[in-house]
Every structure is written in structure tokens, then in C-alpha cells.
Amino acid sequence: MSNRSLVPRIACALLFLSLAATTLPRLVVIVDNARTLLPLPYEARRERQMGPWYASVEALRREQPRHEPVALVAAPRDFDSAVFANYYLYPIRTRIFVGRNNYRNAAPDPTRPKTIVAVTADRVARTAYDVLRDRDLRAGRRVVTTPELSEPSAAFVLPIAASIDGPSPETFVIEATLVNPNPASAEVRVTFWPKGITSTMTIAPGTTAAYYDFVHQLFGVMDRGWMRVDSSAPLRAAFYFANRGRGDATLLPNIAGAATAIAVAPLYRDTKLFVLNPSDMQATAVVDDESIPLPPHAFISRPITRAPRVGGNVYSFATTRELNGRTDFLWPAK
Amino acid sequence: MIGLLVTLTLFPLVGWSIGRRSVGEAFLFGAGITGSILFLVGVVHVPLVVAMVGVGGWGVGSGGWVILRAFRAVRSHQPTNPLPPPTPHPPLPTILMLVPIVALTFASAITPLNDFDGRAFWVLKAKGIAHERSIDGPFFQGATLDPRNQYPLLIPLDGAVILGLAHDLDDRQIRWLYLGLLVALALLVRERIGQLISPSAGAWCAALLVWIPQFAVEPEGGVLSAYSDIALAAFVAGAFFELVSAVARSRGCAVSEGFETTRPRDLATPQPRDLVFRFGLWLAFLVLTKSEGLPFALVFLVIGAFVFRKQIAVPAIMAGVAAVALLVWRMRIPVGDEEDIVRLLPTIPEKLPHLGDALTAFPRHMLLLPRWGVFWIAVVIAAALAVRIDRRAAMLAISVVISMLAVYAAVYVVTAWVVSDLVAVTADRLLMHVIAPSLFLLALGAHRTKSM
Numbered sequence: 177m178s179n180r181s182l183v184p185r186i187a188c189a190l191l192f193l194s195l196a197a198t199t200l201p202r203l204v205v206i207v208d209n210a211r212t213l214l215p216l217p218y219e220a221r222r223e224r225q226m227g228p229w230y231a232s233v234e235a236l237r238r239e240q241p242r243h244e245p246v247a248l249v250a251a252p253r254d255f256d257s258a259v260f261a262n263y264y265l266y267p268i269r270t271r272i273f274v275g276r277n278n279y280r281n282a283a284p285d286p287t288r289p290k291t292i293v294a295v296t297a298d299r300v301a302r303t304a305y306d307v308l309r310d311r312d313l314r315a316g317r318r319v320v321t322t323p324e325l326s327e328p329s330a331a332f333v334l335p336i337a338a339s340i341d342g343p344s345p346e347t348f349v350i351e352a353t354l355v356n357p358n359p360a361s362a363e364v365r366v367t368f369w370p371k372g373i374t375s376t377m378t379i380a381p382g383t384t385a386a387y388y389d390f391v392h393q394l395f396g397v398m399d400r401g402w403m404r405v406d407s408s409a410p411l412r413a414a415f416y417f418a419n420r421g422r423g424d425a426t427l428l429p430n431i432a433g434a435a436t437a438i439a440v441a442p443l444y445r446d447t448k449l450f451v452l453n454p455s456d457m458q459a460t461a462v463v464d465d466e467s468i469p470l471p472p473h474a475f476i477s478r479p480i481t482r483a484p485r486v487g488g489n490v491y492s493f494a495t496t497r498e499l500n501g502r503t504d505f506l507w508p509a510k
Numbered sequence: 511m512i513g514l515l516v517t518l519t520l521f522p523l524v525g526w527s528i529g530r531r532s533v534g535e536a537f538l539f540g541a542g543i544t545g546s547i548l549f550l551v552g553v554v555h556v557p558l559v560v561a562m563v564g565v566g567g568w569g570v571g572s573g574g575w576v577i578l579r580a581f582r583a584v585r586s587h588q589p590t591n592p593l594p595p596p597t598p599h600p601p602l603p604t605i606l607m608l609v610p611i612v613a614l615t616f617a618s619a620i621t622p623l624n625d626f627d628g629r630a631f632w633v634l635k636a637k638g639i640a641h642e643r644s645i646d647g648p649f650f651q652g653a654t655l656d657p658r659n660q661y662p663l664l665i666p667l668d669g670a671v672i673l674g675l676a677h678d679l680d681d682r683q684i685r686w687l688y689l690g691l692l693v694a695l696a697l698l699v700r701e702r703i704g705q706l707i708s709p710s711a712g713a714w715c716a717a718l719l720v721w722i723p724q725f726a727v728e729p730e731g732g733v734l735s736a737y738s739d740i741a742l743a744a745f746v747a748g749a750f751f752e753l754v755s756a757v758a759r760s761r762g763c764a765v766s767e768g769f770e771t772t773r774p775r776d777l778a779t780p781q782p783r784d785l786v787f788r789f790g791l792w793l794a795f796l797v798l799t800k801s802e803g804l805p806f807a808l809v810f811l812v813i814g815a816f817v818f819r820k821q822i823a824v825p826a827i828m829a830g831v832a833a834v835a836l837l838v839w840r841m842r843i844p845v846g847d848e849e850d851i852v853r854l855l856p857t858i859p860e861k862l863p864h865l866g867d868a869l870t871a872f873p874r875h876m877l878l879l880p881r882w883g884v885f886w887i888a889v890v891i892a893a894a895l896a897v898r899i900d901r902r903a904a905m906l907a908i909s910v911v912i913s914m915l916a917v918y919a920a921v922y923v924v925t926a927w928v929v930s931d932l933v934a935v936t937a938d939r940l941l942m943h944v945i946a947p948s949l950f951l952l953a954l955g956a957h958r959t960k961s962m
Contacts, residue, residue, distance in 0.1 A: 184956050187888065188714060192606070194883030195721040199610065202727040206734070207613050210620035218682055222622045245654070256626075262655045263629045267641045267679065269654035 229257065232299040233264045239302070240291070245269040247288065249279050249308060250295040258295040276308045277344035306398045309341065310389065313349065318388050319418040319425040323353040326430060328410035333431045333454055335493055335507075336417060337368060337403035339391035345421025346501075350390035350403075350428075355412040356381055362409040366394055369401050369452075369473040379411070390415070401475045402452045417505070424502045435508035436461075436486040438494050444504070447496040449480045454491055462487040512676040513683030514619075517690050520544070520566060520671070523573030529784070530576050534697025537690055538744050539788075540569065542795035544671060545664030546832065549798055552645035552667075553835045559643055562671055603713035607700075610720045611693055614733055618685045625729055628736025629681070631658045636669030637679045650843040659846030662836060664798040665738045681736065688740065692733040695744040696720050699946060702751040703953045706758055706903075711953035719949060724881045724938050731939040739939045742800045747946030749792035749810050750910055752785055754950065756817045757903055759785075786818055790825030794832035801848070802917060804833055806943070809913040813906065854924040867929040868922035872915050875937040882941070889948045892955025904954060907947040914944050 213221040222230045240246065248270050250258035255274055262270045271289055273279040282288045294303045326332075338348050356362045356379040367374045368391060375394040379385050387393050391403075405413070418425035431454065438449075453459040453470040461468045461476075464484045470476065483506070486492040494506040524543050525536030544565050551561040623629060634656065638649030645663055649656060669684040676683045696716040704712030720726055731737045793810055796803035807829045815822045876886035896904035918940045922929055 191888045198723045198880050199721050199726050203613050206617045210617045259630045263634050266637050
């Protein structure tokens with residue numbers, strides 16, 4: 177040993193020290209962390225490591241039937257969280273959808289899971305599609321920033337009211353603005369037909385009530401129909417049929433009664449005829465010589481390829497999609 | 511506890527079932543054989559449970575018999591079956607090796623898995639296999655998310671055996687597997703470098719290995735994660751040491767004359783046929799452990815052809831069987847989101863600007879002191895010294911290292927990822943794979959220095 181050079185020993189010691197200088201402090205931290213975790217049950221250790229996110233995964237795993245697949249819907253920034261949710265939920269089968277649009281575009285796929293789990297970096301939770309949609313819409317901006325308010329009126333009848341999605345990015349909503357110019361509060365009653373569901377609200381004097389998705393915000397449904405708004409005091413209002421996905425909007429008229437003479441205009445694609453019975457009485461619509469009985473408050477639509485002749489004590493209008501995706505409304509002449 | 515018990519007993523016993531060897535090598539052989547057999551029978555649709563019972567029964571029975579015979583030989587002092595003298599244990603490096611192992615054992619027992627690839631890809635597969643008892647069932651057919659669907663399954667199959675025997679899909683059961691792989695790699699390095707160069711060199715190399723931050727404490731790819739990189743590094747080590755052993759055998763039992771080496775524990779080691787067979791096994795394990803294992807096996811076959819000459823046919827057939835099985839299995843299941851490097855190869859001409867980043871990737875990461883200390887600087891210096899002391903053995907190690915890194919550099923050139931991003935997350939893990947030949951160079955160069 178004595179005849180050997182000190183050089184290799186010093187070199188070996190330096191090499192070892194260069195490794196230990198990094199490893200030892202980190203090893204101490206790792207062991208110390210393990211020591212603090214030691215008294216906890218194993219699941220609690222995971223919760224300590226991953227926070228409330230893991231607790232929410234555990235809760236979901238306990239509640240969710242094992243045979244029922246789930247759709248993990250996550251924003252692109254939360255994709256990794258969805259991957260780990262998939263790991264901890266297994267053997268529950270999962271499919272990841274990056275963004276709500278990805279999920280809705282998979283609607284024709286029969287294997288698309290019906291149960292939706294929203295995944296973020298903070299938590300995972302069972303939810304419904306319209307809740308996710310509402311979250312997205314709330315976080316976004318209304319299409320119409322300066323609504324064109326009507327003259328004061330105590331009643332509004334909107335020929336179409338909708339909260340529905342087409343294939344991404346089509347997202348149809350009613351953007352509503354109601355202004356109470358009166359010195360007293362206005363009690364407002366809104367009825368969504370043909371479901372016949374109602375919602376009431378109070379608008380304080382001199383204030384404005386604004387809605388990014390009038391139908392869903394008031395009724396919690398994703399559907400389409402027409403709407404009646406009755407107020408205890410005249411309101412100035414604007415209701416827009418908006419496509420949030422494309423950023424276009426059409427001001428809806430306040431219909432006064434039956435009207436069927438749809439204005440002649442170019443028809444593009446996805447053209448539809450809408451007929452509604454705003455009265456409380458049975459009515460009959462005549463569409464190109466075809467008689468269609470309509471119960472009170474009924475709302476029907478059918479695809480068309482040319483402007484039809486419509487008659488009867490009903491209100492009718494048509495929609496057509498321009499090549500750029502914008503929806504044009506063809507209202508009847510008054 | 512069941513996971514610990516299975517890891518500590520099943521894999522070493524399966525490894526011993528093909529001959530007596532050190533516990534580290536037995537563990538690695540056991541893990542490799544178990545995963546490979548289950549994969550092969552899975553490809554031909556033999557029920558995995560039957561195969562698991564078969565491998566377990568055969569391993570415990572046969573491995574137990576080998577151990578029993580060894581004990582009997584000790585007691586009866588049979589002159590025809592002499593045992594090697596006990597492995598010397600230089601105290602300082604042995605203690606230094608044990609310190610992080612003990613600490614990491616404690617951490618593995620307590621701390622839940624918290625890495626990325628391990629949870630997202632590897633252990634998820636183990637869960638899928640353990641749950642469905644199949645390697646091409648609904649899990650692999652897209653019924654649930656499996657991001658890297660076509661990754662090889664050797665280590666996930668080992669994990670599935672543990673999960674299956676524990677009747678528990680919780681990853682706490684397989685934490686021990688990854689710790690076991692590092693310890694086994696360290697013991698293999700200690701044993702083989704001890705045989706080839708000197709016991710002291712082997713002991714110090716093993717000690718250095720377990721203190722390398724990338725192996726010991728790095729959260730992504732280190733022993734506390736569930737990546738397959740340590741396993742791949744261990745199988746590369748096994749193949750490499752068989753090559754060097756073959757070179758050493760041509761001149762005696764050491765790489766260079768005059769080295770004070772230990773005798774191999776595996777009494778079959780001096781038999782060239784067994785050595786070639788073991789080399790083939792390591793290559794098959796490489797193919798079935800990670801996607802890059804296939805080009806690595808080709809690298810070893812090319813280099814091995816210069817060492818084994820005609821006998822290279824045996825490992826080539828073994829690696830070929832594994833590769834064919836892997837390809838057949840991949841054809842049956844949908845592709846995940848992994849890159850298809852083979853399909854990207856024709857794009858090389860348009861991606862030549864990546865070449866600069868690819869070539870500088872490893873040197874830059876070798877100099878990352880928080881991950882590697884001055885390890886790679888020492889290896890480079892030692893390699894230069896090693897060439898002077900034993901040109902053939904040193905060139906063997908250098909060619910293995912350079913060829914493997916060249917495979918990765920080629921991947922960096924053709925990748926569709928942003929090269930700098932890919933390099934940042936993979937280069938250190940890829941350097942782990944060449945740890946055994948690098949430690950060998952270190953030992954060889956240092957020994958030369960010591961002899962001066």
C-alpha cells in the first residue's frame with residue numbers, strides 16, 4: 177500500500193466528494209420527509225405529497241362504480257393532472273378529453289363515456305357537461321359589448337331562445353341585457369316555452385341585469401324554444417342570439433303577434449324553418465299547403481331548401497348559415 | 511410487505527434456477543427471466559396466471575435446489591465442488607455503499623411514488639396487466655388511457671407479478687422492485703469489476719454508483735421513481751460484463767495480467783457456452799425492457815461478434831426471438847403517443863441542423879455537477895489511461911459507450927420534438943444506461959494509476 181501513489185486515492189476521494197456533495201443533502205431531505213410521513217397512513221402520505229388534488233381523486237374512486245368509464249375533461253395546461261388521475265383511478269376506465277370541445281366533438285362516438293370528470297391541477301370532480309360549458313362561458317367575454325337597448329316595454333316575446341352547442345366551435349346562447357330605468361324595483365317573470373318553465377328575478381331601480389347565457393343562467397337547461405318576459409315595470413332590453421364560438425350575434429325582435437311572411441333572401445346551408453304558436457290557444461300552421469296543428473306555445477323546426485309559404489295564426493322565421501358560419505335570420509314582415 | 515417478500519425471494523430464486531451466482535446477478539436474471547417468459551407466453555396467449563404459477567414454481571423449486579446444493583457442498587466440503595473464497599469486503603467502500611442503500615430503503619418503504627413516467631406509463635401498465643392478466647387485453651386495446659401503449663413490458667410484467675401475488679394494485683407493493691434493481695446493479699458491478707480488475711475497485715465502483723445523484727436522489731429516473739432506466743442500465747451492465755469476461759477469459763481470469771481478482775461465484779462462468787447463453791439472455795432483456803433496448807442489442811451483437819465470433823449466433827437468435835415477439839405484440843395493439851423513430855429516419859436530411867444540439871447534448875449534461883458530480887470528467891481521464899493499460903478491454907468499453915450514445919444522438923436528430931426540450935428531460939437518464947462500461951473504465955484507469 178505504501179508504495180502506491182496518493183494520486184488515485186485523492187482522485188477517488190474527490191470524485192466521491194463531488195457526488196456526495198449533491199447526494200447527501202438531498203438524501204437527508206428525503207429521509208427527513210419520510211420520517212415526517214411515517215406516522216401517517218399510506219393514503220394520508222399521498223395526500224400530504226399531492227395535496228387536496230389526491231384527496232379528490234380518492235373520493236371519486238370511492239364513489240365511482242368500477243365498471244363505469246369516465247371522461248376526464250381537462251384544459252391543455254391540466255393534461256398531466258388528467259394523466260395522473262387516470263393512473264390513480266385505474267381500474268376505472270378513463271378517456272382524456274383535452275378541453276370541453278374535444279368532448280362534445282366526440283358526441284357521435286358511441287364509446288364516449290357519459291360520466292364527466294373535470295380535472296384541474298387543484299382537484300378532480302364529477303360534473304355535467306353544461307356545468308363545464310357554463311364555466312367556460314362565464315370565464316369568456318360576451319360577443320355584444322354595447323347592446324342596442326329597446327324602448328321601454330313591460331313584455332317581450334323572443335321568437336327564439338337557446339342555449340345549445342353544435343360541433344366545436346358552435347356555441348349558441350342568448351346574451352340579454354335588461355335595464356330598469358324606473359325609480360322602483362321591477363319584478364320580472366321569464367317563461368321558457370315550450371317547456372313552460374318559469375324563473376323570476378328582481379331588478380333594482382336604475383340597475384342593469386346582464387346575462388351571457390340567459391336560458392342556462394335562468395333555467396339551468398341546455399335547450400331551445402322561445403321565451404316570454406313579463407315585467408312589473410317597463411324595461412329597456414336587448415336580447416341577442418349569439419354564437420360565442422364564432423363571435424357573431426343577431427339582435428332578436430320583440431314579436432307582437434302572428435306573422436308568417438318570411439322575407440325573401442338568399443339561402444345558404446343548414447337552412448331551417450321555425451314555427452311557433454305564441455298564443456294560449458291551439459293553432460294550425462300551413463306550410464306549403466301542409467297543415468300542421470300546433471298546441472299552445474308550441475315550437476317546431478324543420479330543414480328547408482327554399483323559402484316556404486307559411487300561413488296560419490302562428491309566427492314563423494327561418495335561419496340559414498352563411499359559408500363563413502354566420503347564422504342569418506329571415507324574419508317575417510310585420 | 512407482500513411486495514417486499516416477493517421481490518426479495520422470487521426474483522433471486524428464479525435467477526439462481528439457471529445456476530449459482532451472486533445475489534445481485536441472480537436478482538437481475540430473475541427479473542429478466544420472469545418478465546421475458548411472461549411476455550413470450552403472453553404473446554402466444556398462454557394465460558398469464560398459469561405462466562406466473564409456472565415461473566414461480568419453477569423458480570422457487572429450482573432456485574431453492576441450487577441454494578440447497580450449495581449449502582450441502584459447504585457442509586460436506588466436497589472437493590469436486592469447490593466454492594469460491596468469500597468475497598472480500600473492503601470496509602470503507604462497503605460502508606459507503608450501504609449508507610445510501612439503507613436511507614433509500616427507508617424512503618422507499620415510507621414515501622409514496624411521486625414521479626412522472628413511472629406513474630403515467632410504466633406502473634400503469636403493471637396495473638393493467640395485473641388487473642386483466644393479459645398483455646393485449648382491453649387495457650392495451652384502447653379501453654382506457656395508456657399513453658405509451660407500445661412500450662416494452664418486461665419491467666411492468668415483473669411489477670404485475672408482484673401486484674398479482676399481493677392482490678393489490680397499489681404501487682406501494684412494487685416500490686421494492688426499483689430499489690432491488692439498483693442494489694442488484696451495484697452488487698453486479700461490485701462482483702464483476704472485482705473479478706475483472708480487483709475487489710477494491712469493484713467495491714469502490716459500487717459505492718460510487720449508489721452515490722451518483724442521478725441514480726440515488728433524482729426524482730425522475732432515480733431509484734425512488736418507477737422508470738425503467740435503472741433496469742436497462744443493469745441489463746446493459748450484464749451484457750457488457752459478459753463481453754469483457756470473454757475477453758478476460760482468453761488471457762486468464764483478469765482483464766490484465768497481475769490483477770488481484772476474486773473468483774466468480776457462478777461456477778459455470780468459466781464455461782464459454784454458458785457465457786454466450788447469458789450474453790443472449792441479457793440482450794433479450796434489453797429488447798424487452800425499453801424501446802432503445804433493440805438498437806442496444808444490435809450494438810452488442812456487432813461488438814460481440816468480434817469477441818464471440820461464430821458463437822454470436824446464439825445470442826443473436828435469443829435477441830431475435832425477443833425482438834420478433836415484441837414486434838408481433840406491437841402489431842396487435844394500437845399505437846400510443848410515442849414517437850415512431852423508424853418512420854422518422856427518412857427525415858434525417860431535413861433535420862441535419864439538429865445535429866449540433868444532438869452532438870453537444872451529452873457533453874453538456876455530463877458536466878452537470880448536481881446530477882453527476884465530476885464523474886464523467888473522471889471517466890474521460892480514466893478512459894485515456896485505460897487505453898494505455900489494456901487497449902482491447904478499454905476499447906471494448908469505449909466502443910460500447912460511444913455506440914450507445916450515438917444511437918441516442920441519432921434519435922435526437924430525427925425526433926419531431928424540440929431537440930433542446932427532449933435533451934433536457936432525457937439526456938441524464940440516457941447517460942445512466944452506460945454506467946457499467948463507464949465504471950469499468952474508471953476502475954481500469956484508476957488501477958493503472960495505482961500500479962504506478
